[in-house]
Amino acid sequence: MSASVPWRPAGAQPTINPTPAPAYNTVSARRSFDKPDSAPTPPAPAPPKWPPSVRQYVQRSFTPEALDASIPRDELEKMLKKIITEATEANALYTTDWDNHPLPQQLILAQRAKNANLDKAPWRNHSATPEKTMKDVCDGPLAKKRKSPEGMTNADDESLPPWRRTNKRRIEDRIEPTSPVVRSLSDRMEKRHHISPPNGSSKYTSDLERRRQRFENDKAGGQSPRPWNTSSRSDSPSDANDGPVVGTCQNLEKRYLRLTAPPKPETVRPLQVLEKTLELLKSKWKKEGNYTYICDQFKSLRQDLTVQHIKNDFTVTVYEIHARIALEKGDLGEYNQCQTQLRALYALNLGGHPAEFLAYRILYFIYTQNRTDMNEVLADLTSADKSQPAVKHALDVRSALALGNYHKFFRLYLDTPNMGAYLMDMFIERERLAALANLCKAYKPHLNIRFLTDELGFDSFQDCLQFICDRGAQEHLEQKSDDVVIFHTNPFSAQLFAQAKAVAFRRVDLKGQM
Missing domain, CATH: 1.10.10 (Arc Repressor Mutant, subunit A)
Incomplete structure (x- = not known):
């Protein structure tokens, strides 16, 4: 007897299902190509945090008193965006002085003014068309020079050079016996150089005579012409061959004025007066310390030395004192002029303190990062130069910086000889x-x-x-x-x-x- 199944009623026959159940679930095919729901959009990145100075700069750009009616707002915003973008790319947002930085409208107006000046330049002819410009070039003086000599008239003879005047004949004339080709050598030379009769009417002859007299005067007097007269020709040979000026002025103080003409002796102080002037300037500098006045007086003193061709130990002293004063006040322009003249004076062995200023020169090249001139100075150094304390200190400073030894560098800075500390202050x-x-x-x-x-x-x-x-x-x-x-x-x-x-x-x- 079979066991009864609890879920089947008594007497019921078991039902046999001919088709077994599938082992998978049916999934309907996709009928459309709509995109599935996209992932949630990530939140937008937080705006960059600008420094407070940049925000204040942007606010100042849009204040009513800063706005300009001639500048559209979109142009103003474009310029402002460009300024901030460039500062961001250069990592200068925190280092730029935004309080004093020009506003965008100021930069726009400056650019417009610059473009207007370029448009008004004399080499720009806006009214001329390309065709007209090309015609002017073709019909200009250069085109006339390219024309054949056969097309020239007699009126153009004076404008031609001598070799064109000689050879402007036709080929038929050049093979005649009377042509310059078959003339004697003396006739051809006379024709080529246009030598005139010795009556002094020819400019060529007068120039030769003036040149002969000038060389005779130079040979007799042994003096060279003034440097300000070498660029222009004088009618009088004696004017062009005067020697250096000998001053007669007795004033101890004199303002510096740039020379635009040969100096007069009554405006130039002689050497004995200049020596008294130097003592006066030294005492005034110690008492008053007025650099504007002292610099002007020293430049006038140097000018009087130059026009009188005075190069001695006093000249070296003047340039050294002026260079030290300029260093003390940070005036590198005047210091450079004095240093350049001192190099030439030291080459004449006129005394002074060449080792001191050689050390200044090395420190100056460290400040300007001028490696080319620095290498030239190092190549010219002698063993005697390197043994000088000031020069040795300057070389140690250069070596410490080249090796990155900042500990030694700052020890050298605290123990700088002479006035080298003024130069080191510029790059410390x-x-x-x-x-x-x-x-x-x-x-x-x-x-x-x-x-x-x-x-x-x-x-x-x-x-x-x-x-x-x-x-x-x-x-x-x-x-x-x-x-x-x-x-x-x-x-x-x-x-x-x-x-x-x-x-x-x-x-x-x-x-x-x-």
């Missing part, structure tokens, strides 16, 4: 930026400000703090106690000083550079 700031950028990479996680003060050659603790704050790094400073302040050397501070270093090491170009 950029070297501090370079050293601080390296310190941010080498020391983690922070540095004591006392250590930075000693390592970077600052005079005081406050000067070091001020240097860091002036570069916008005050947020990286932390005061631990009353006398302990630390500087955090994180990647942000390292990047900040790296950017400041790149800006500081741009090429130096000075007017009057040697």
Whole structure:
């Protein structure tokens, strides 16, 4: 007897399903090509965080008093976008002085004025068409010169050079016995040079006579003409062959005026007066310190020495004193002029302090990053030059910077002989930026400000703090106690000083550079 199945009623026969159930689920085919629901759109990136100075710069650009009716708003926005984009690409958003940066409308007006000046240039003829311009060129003087000599008239004879006047005959005339080809040598030379009778009417003859007299006077007097008369010809040979001026002026003080004509003796001071002038200027500089007055008087003194061709130990002293005063006041233009003249004077062995100014020259080339002239100076150095203390110090400064030894460099800065510290002051700031950028990479996680003060050659603790704050790094400073302040050397501070270093090491170009 079979067991009963609980879900089948009694007496019911089991049903046999001839078709078994499929082992998969039927899925209907896709009838359309609609895109499935896309993934949710990611949120838009947050706008960049501009420095407060940039935001204030944008606000100033759209203030009513800054707007210009001639500048459309879209042009103004385009220029503003260009300014900020260029600053962002150059990593100069935090280093640019936005408070003093020109507004976009000012730049637009300046560009318009520049374009207007170019359009008004004399070489631009806007009214001339290409056809007219080409016709003028073809009919101009150059076209006339290209014409055949057979087409010339008698009226054009005077405008022709001698060789064209001689050879403007036709071929038939050139083979005749009377042509210049078969003439004697003397006749041809006379025709070629147009030698006139000795009556003085020919300009060629008069020039020869003037030249002969000039050379005779030079041979007899042994004096060279004035340098300001060499470019122009004088009618009187004696005027062109005068020697150097001998001054008669007795005034100790005289304003500097640029020469536009040969100087007069009554306006030039002789050597004995110039020596008294130098003593007066030295005493006035110590008492008053008026650089504008002193510089003007020294330039006048140097001018009187030049026009009188005075080159002696007094001349060297004048140029050295003026160069030192210019260094003290940071006037590199006047310093360069004095340094250039001193090189020529030192070559004459007139005394002075050549080693001192050779050291200045090396430090100056370090400041201007002039490697070409620096290599020339190093090639000309002798063993005696290298043994001089000032020159040895300047060479040590160059070596320390070339090796990246900033510790030695700042020790040398604090022990600079003569007036070399004035030149080193001109590039000490950029070297501090370079050293601080390296310190941010080498020391983690922070540095004591006392250590930075000693390592970077600052005079005081406050000067070091001020240097860091002036570069916008005050947020990286932390005061631990009353006398302990630390500087955090994180990647942000390292990047900040790296950017400041790149800006500081741009090429130096000075007017009057040697």
